[in-house]
Amino acid sequence: MAANGTGLPMARKPLxxxxxxxxxxxxxxxxxxxxxxxxxxxxxxxxxQKKRSAxxxxxxxxxxxFASLPDDERRxxxxxxxSASLASLTRGAGPKVVRGxxxxxxxxxxxxxxxxxxxxxxxxxxxxxxxxxxxFTHVLxxxxxxxxxxxxxxxxxxxxxxxxxxLATLSGAKTGRSPRDKRVVMDDTTQNELWWGRGSPNIEMxxxxxxxxxxxxxxxxxxxxxxxxxxxxxxWDPQNRIKVRIVSARAYHSLFMHNMCIRPTDEELxxxxxxxxxxxxAGQFPCNRxxxxxxxxxxxxxxxxxxxxxxxxxxxxxxxxxxxxxxxxYLMPKRQILSLHSGCNMGIDGDVALFFGLSGTGKTTxxxxxxxxxxxxxxxxxxxxxxxxxxxxxxxxxxxxxxxKEPDIWNAIKFGTVLENVVFDEHTREVExxxxxxxxxxxxxxxxxxIPNAKLPCIGPHPKNVILLACDAFGVLPPVSKLNLAQTxxxxxxxxxxxxxxxxxxxKEPTATFSACFGAAFIMLHPTKYAAMLAEKMQKHGATGWxxxxxxxxxxxxxxxxxxxxxxxxxxxxxxxxxxxxxxYEKTDVFGLEIPTEIxxxxxxxxxxxxxxxxxxxxxxxxxxxxxxxxxxxxxxTNYKIGKxxxxxxxxxxxxxxx
Ligand SMILES: Nc1ncnc2c1ncn2[C@@H]1O[C@H](COP(=O)(O)OP(=O)(O)OP(=O)(O)O)[C@@H](O)[C@H]1O
Ligand SMILES: O=C([O-])CC(=O)C(=O)O
Ligand SMILES: [Ca+2]
Ligand SMILES: [Mn+2]
Numbered sequence: 335m336a337a338n339g340t341g342l343p344m345a346r347k348p349l350x351x352x353x354x355x356x357x358x359x360x361x362x363x364x365x366x367x368x369x370x371x372x373x374x375x376x377x378x379x380x381x382x383q384k385k386r387s388a389x390x391x392x393x394x395x396x397x398x399x400f401a402s403l404p405d406d407e408r409r410x411x412x413x414x415x416x417s418a419s420l421a422s423l424t425r426g427a428g429p430k431v432v433r434g435x436x437x438x439x440x441x442x443x444x445x446x447x448x449x450x451x452x453x454x455x456x457x458x459x460x461x462x463x464x465x466x467x468x469x470f471t472h473v474l475x476x477x478x479x480x481x482x483x484x485x486x487x488x489x490x491x492x493x494x495x496x497x498x499x500x501l502a503t504l505s506g507a508k509t510g511r512s513p514r515d516k517r518v519v520m521d522d523t524t525q526n527e528l529w530w531g532r533g534s535p536n537i538e539m540x541x542x543x544x545x546x547x548x549x550x551x552x553x554x555x556x557x558x559x560x561x562x563x564x565x566x567x568x569x570w571d572p573q574n575r576i577k578v579r580i581v582s583a584r585a586y587h588s589l590f591m592h593n594m595c596i597r598p599t600d601e602e603l604x605x606x607x608x609x610x611x612x613x614x615x616a617g618q619f620p621c622n623r624x625x626x627x628x629x630x631x632x633x634x635x636x637x638x639x640x641x642x643x644x645x646x647x648x649x650x651x652x653x654x655x656x657x658x659x660x661x662x663x664y665l666m667p668k669r670q671i672l673s674l675h676s677g678c679n680m681g682i683d684g685d686v687a688l689f690f691g692l693s694g695t696g697k698t699t700x701x702x703x704x705x706x707x708x709x710x711x712x713x714x715x716x717x718x719x720x721x722x723x724x725x726x727x728x729x730x731x732x733x734x735x736x737x738x739k740e741p742d743i744w745n746a747i748k749f750g751t752v753l754e755n756v757v758f759d760e761h762t763r764e765v766e767x768x769x770x771x772x773x774x775x776x777x778x779x780x781x782x783x784x785i786p787n788a789k790l791p792c793i794g795p796h797p798k799n800v801i802l803l804a805c806d807a808f809g810v811l812p813p814v815s816k817l818n819l820a821q822t823x824x825x826x827x828x829x830x831x832x833x834x835x836x837x838x839x840x841x842k843e844p845t846a847t848f849s850a851c852f853g854a855a856f857i858m859l860h861p862t863k864y865a866a867m868l869a870e871k872m873q874k875h876g877a878t879g880w881x882x883x884x885x886x887x888x889x890x891x892x893x894x895x896x897x898x899x900x901x902x903x904x905x906x907x908x909x910x911x912x913x914x915x916x917x918x919y920e921k922t923d924v925f926g927l928e929i930p931t932e933i934x935x936x937x938x939x940x941x942x943x944x945x946x947x948x949x950x951x952x953x954x955x956x957x958x959x960x961x962x963x964x965x966x967x968x969x970x971x972t973n974y975k976i977g978k979x980x981x982x983x984x985x986x987x988x989x990x991x992x993x
Contacts, residue, residue, distance in 0.1 A: 466553070505755055508650040509772065510650060515630055527858075579612045582615040617646070633647060659675070670867075673715055689801050710724070728746070866977045884902050888948075917932065964990055
């Protein structure tokens with residue numbers, strides 16, 4: 335038996351003898367014959383190690399805000415813009431900012447100072463009356479993943495390199511989003527435009543309170559030795575690209591956004607100019623509960639007029655991602671572009687599929703398909719020209735991740751990837767994906783190009799299939815149903831899933847979640863606005879709707895089992911190939927869903943849920959129970975008109991469960 339794991343016999347070579355005498359045999363010991371190094375001290379030696387980055391390509395012509403400016407001037411203006419971002423609104427002008435790591439001794443690492451008096455005519459010249467204006471704020475601007483790794487490992491507890499090269503991090507006390515702590519500024523415009531009140535994710539706050547929290551965040555950030563600044567883009571559609579700036583206190587946050595937003599080229603960064611939207615992430619610092627509207631120590635505040643978001647009291651990085659998504663849910667519909675909480679991929683023939691679904695239903699897992707091009711896993715836009723990804727990266731759930739079931743995601747977890755809240759072996763740094771000690775919501779954030787068949791740029795033609803994913807822990811929805819347009823709209827507005835919360839706490843009962851448009855936490859306008867746009871686009875481009883249950887089969891959670899991922903993949907394959915469109919269908923009771931009688935690679939008996947339940951009576955009761963929950967939920971929408979005529983509204987109302 336070979337002991338080296340290669341299947342080959344072990345070759346045993348005698349070890350080379352150590353020679354301590356030189357060739358001349360003069361008794362002196364030289365360890366190499368190369369010339370001496372060009373450094374007198376270890377610090378000088380280190381300075382040789384780092385070559386300065388090559389200057390970025392000079393631009394020809396007047397291509398952007400900063401084009402045709404000399405390098406120095408351009409960099410100074412960049413810093414000026416960051417100083418303006420960090421300005422206190424009560425003290426008038428921005429802090430003194432300086433580029434580089436405060437810990438770096440070499441003067442080279444600290445470049446270009448910009449502060450209130452420096453060539454900034456608009457800034458009022460005020461006398462220094464507070465200590466914060468006496469210090470410098472060091473700005474770590476668009477650092478590379480390697481630099482961010484070093485920052486995280488040196489300064490942030492819980493940062494480690496895993497055996498595959500990913501950066502393991504901890505998000506602190508919050509390991510998921512805090513939707514109840516979301517606040518949106520209500521002003522004359524947003525009062526009329528946005529969705530407020532029951533069911534809406536937009537909990538009101540006033541402008542003044544926003545400014546109180548903004549000041550709190552800015553003062554906190556300026557009190558630090560250094561802040562991270564990311565200037566990046568959202569949306570791969572060049573006509574509708576949004577420039578975002580993220581100011582944060584942690585390398586973890588900076589690397590997360592580096593991965594999740596679209597990364598600018600050097601030229602694009604030089605011409606970045608003023609951002610369209612800014613996030614102040616002071617997540618380590620709590621909000622003040624004596625502040626009006628604050629009901630906990632966490633607050634994520636959106637101000638659409640100021641184009642700013644403030645984060646206090648949560649370090650969960652998903653707040654930044656989903657905060658920006660909310661902004662897109664406001665900006666894009668204004669331009670007649672539909673924003674979608676969906677994954678998206680494309681076949682070799684250019685057939686595009688959208689995957690809608692609430693958290694954990696399979697958007698990332700199923701859009702990451704080795705046989706198709708990945709356009710994106712979570713946030714998209716559908717315009718008159720087709721689809722575009724909003725993001726530059728993916729955010730995969732990694733609880734129970736396995737190499738053989740999800741090879742592309744597994745392989746994407748390498749150098750550069752942020753791994754949140756996972757547990758790993760102390761010595762080998764192998765990640766134990768099954769371990770829920772920190773949280774069940776363990777996550778990996780990686781740039782989309784880490785998926786080998788990513789479609790770059792992340793855009794595609796109009797979708798052919800619209801797949802609605804539900805993880806039905808009641809186990810009564812069929813693994814797949816073909817939907818007509820009215821049914822697609824009914825299920826899109828309902829946005830159903832039923833996960834089993836806190837599996838370890840002995841909770842046996844699935845709880846239904848209804849979240850309009852499969853993402854009520856992020857939409858800004860009334861759900862019927864998005865639904866009408868989706869209906870119009872699906873009709874115009876002839877897309878087919880499908881409902882896929884990625885949840886339980888053979889009984890509810892506790893008695894049945896989750897549908898095998900391999901079967902769900904075969905179902906999805908049959909949708910993509912078009913073969914499922916031509917299958918034989920039968921109609922189900924209660925939900926009135928069209929279900930196929932057979933699909934290649936899937937046992938036919940599971941296609942009709944009733945067949946898989948031992949206790950038929952329990953099945954019927956559970957089905958009626960779920961039908962009732964759907965009916966109750968939809969009551970809120972019965973008074974709304976969807977689309978231009980009332981025809982569609984009537985059809986949608988009739989497309990729900992019937993009993
Ligand atoms: N039949 C199945 N179909 C899809 N996913 C399954 C199935 N069985 C188990 N899973 C698991 O369910 C999870 C689906 O999570 P996924 O990351 O795709 O969620 P998501 O819809 O992208 O949510 P989010 O919006 O929170 O990112 C994965 O961990 C996947 O391995
Ligand atoms: O936002 C998050 O934290 C994860 C996610 O994609 C979702 O919940 O839809
Ligand atoms: Ca996802
Ligand atoms: Mn999501």
